[in-house]
Amino acid sequence: MSVVTEERTGVLAEVSGLSIAYRHGGREIPVLRDVSLSLRAGEALAVVGESGCGKSTLASALVGQLRGGSRVTGGSVRIAGRDILAGDARTVRTLRRQQIGFVPQNAGHSLTPSMRVGAQVGEVLRATRGMDKRGARAEAVRLLAQVRLPEPDKLVDRYPHQLSGGQQQRVAVALALAGQPRLLVLDEPTTGLDVVTQAGVLALFGSLRAALGISLVMVSHDLGAVSAVCERIAVMYAGRVVETGDTRAAFRLPAHPYTRGLLSSVARIAVPGLPAGMPGSVADAQEASGCAFAPRCEFAQDACTTGAAPRLAPVVDGAAADTPRFSACLRQSEVLAAPAWEARVRPPQPRELDEPLLQIKGLTVDYRRRPDPRTGPTVHDVDLTVRRGEVVALVGESGSGKSTIAWTIAGLRRPTSGEIVLRGSEENAEAPADLTRSAARRDPAARRKVQLVFQNAGTSLNPRRTVGDAVLRPLRLRGLRGEQAREERDRVFADVGLEPGHADRFPAQLSGGQQQRVGIARALAGGPALVLADEVVSALDVSLQASVLRLLDDLRDEHELGYLFISHDLAVVRALADRVVVLYLGRVCEEGPIERVFGETNHPYTRLLMDSALATEPGAHEQLTGSDGEPESAPPAAGCAFRNRCAEHIDGLCDRETPPWQELGEGHRIRCHVPVEIGARP
């Protein structure tokens, strides 16, 4: 950092040989095994890995707050030279107050709902810095301004529920900064935020570091997010650090097969096609001997499965880096010599798609009970076509009406106006079905042709019914009973990569990826023509994301399925979709074939999404600037919905008249007043 004082050269946080075990069912399960890390003042360290690798445990150990039931079985965590896990309660509190700020996962839940945000920040200020009420308020306003919240003097008097998710996250950061910490521990700080908001929050971390010179430890499963902020990285697998060093060097040339696997699982916005992924899951980590990653590792040899776990050894990659790199792999040189991950992407297949499956014309959904001249309907005048075997992606931030459209197609909401028609297959001469009716009133054959897959596999399965039962139910509605139904269930299970033996399990006995496969199996069991996939991979770890994306891709060829693929993640969309429809506040602003939309000419909103997503890709080299803007909550009654956030809006035109469609050929069109030549990417 710019100023290197005497104090800053020292080590601020030192984790040495830390082992933590968690008591479960009368057994002690190791969560962290012999973890050593050190962080100098002003440094930013990222801790990455799949869920279940011990990242969050490490974060809570850094603030001296272990989860109930866990126990330190060895090692220490020293913050500014003092052990935070061994001291008495008072010492630990003092240490925390003076040195550490913590931003927990899900900021919305970490704020007290009944207290104004200014009072919450003020409480910390009065406790840690002995301020009086008036001084605390003034300082709270300053802190809220520092985290770049708009109108901080008004915002201090708001309650958390009046803020958006991104704003709550910023308040949580302000809260952590209130005690003037030297170390900021961030646990999954951008999970659940929209791309644009995420880029804004990440840019904030960068600027805070520069302004305050504090150290960051950022725990995340999002490799892109950490590479934008942290220059050092620690990759964790099964409770051990397997690779550590310079972030860019590690992403350019990973020295551990796990880092390599993670990187090859991430869908890239700049690379078309499906990511390669890696087999298995963290639960496969062997406890007996050798390297925990060996069962999933393509480089594994016999030597990897015997003896002690490999120790961290310096990486010899010939590159000069500020930070030395270490990797715990016996076959480091082979890993370094292997071809880069880009070579293993499954390229998009050219497909002949003609027969239309779903046709939506002028769909409008209005939730308002009374007409309100200041706002417009939630979803307005949406045209959409999905052809047989085609993946159409519906893209937009939260609140853009993506899910509303899906629910309307599924018959769970009634449209206010518009047509939704599901075309029957031409070979079988099926009649088209009107999907504006509610699910209960549809013809059973039309009903089962449309199937939903949900975002959260955990809540989409009944916890008290076996997963086999979840799949049998739609089969029963199709008229299959007894042995016939069980055969069909096993066939559907095989289609999604589950074994027949899984049928007797309860959802809690399956991993997240397996649960999502059951969700897909349930949809397949209905015999669909159209699958509505609502953020199906966004809650999964990257390695599972890659495998579920591949599964979806395989299934559409096997069953000639049309997908309406809803996602806020452009990289995932690029991996799977044939066509993209960009939605802002329930209005389509751009649509077209995937390569065209990801090409040069875009609607200003698409460009904002794209820039935010590009800046947070693993190994992105652009300086992260980030926009602090967030989508409005209600669409306007007239004009372009995006005008308030648009840098190019034309006064007197964009706020009055609905923008016209500008056709750019090959079905690519943009709904904007600004002529596309001006709107082109520089």
Added chain:
Amino acid sequence: MTNLTVHASNARTRARRIALPTRPSLLAGLFLVGLNVVVALAAPLLAPYPPTQPSALDAIEGSSSAHWLGTDQLGRDVLSRVLYGGRYAMLISLSAAVLTVVFGTVLGCLTAYRRGWFDEVLMRILDSVLSVPAILALLVVVTALGSGAPVIILAATIVYCPALIRVVRAAALSVVGLDYVTAARARGEGFWPIMAREIWPNILDVVLVEFAMRASWIMLLVSSLSFLGFGANPPTPDWGLMVSENRSLLTVVPLATIAPIVALATLIVGLNLAADGFAKARGIDRITGGLR
């Protein structure tokens, strides 16, 4: 396709059984309730004397080897009457609790599922029923329609149903919004299969706790009615009635009053412990989804 095959045999997915309720408080509660039920059923075998047989010569005696708990003012054996005394109230409260739970669960789930005007109207009706004190409503019904067992059962059901509907509705509301219910609706299932398959198993904990609580409240209510002279008629052996009959002799033969109270207390405490135990056992369940 190799990366599509999910490894089945790992530590997290090893088959586990549904946990049996083995909490001490639950076991103690179930034991006390079971003991009372068994005693009531087996009273004819256990009782040393017929419960309604007066014997003027033995009236108002303390405990002795012939009468372990003494006798009352008519010379009836207190032990025999205590053993028989739970039958009437238990029969009534059990039937009323079952009826309450059945109606309450169905209506509670229905109103949570339907929402809209149905929910609105039902809730206002329940508010008006809830605003009348239970014992008062029961007294009015008994005075008007007589104190036969069916009347009391029906009256207790009507009085306690609203509270149960509300509790079940609240529990069901947290379930109907979940994706698996949405999935069931999207595949066109009607209310009954959705309630039976998707909602009911996930609110079973609430229903069990409510059942035990309601049973104990109705038990107390029926005993109170008997005490006030509106429930069981003399010479029926009934704990509430016994307390009422013998309370004037409290200083002379205290056991005749205390014994039925203790008997009633064991049942109530048992029911409450069971309710508590269910709540805690199922509470743990909720996190792991029915697994340990």
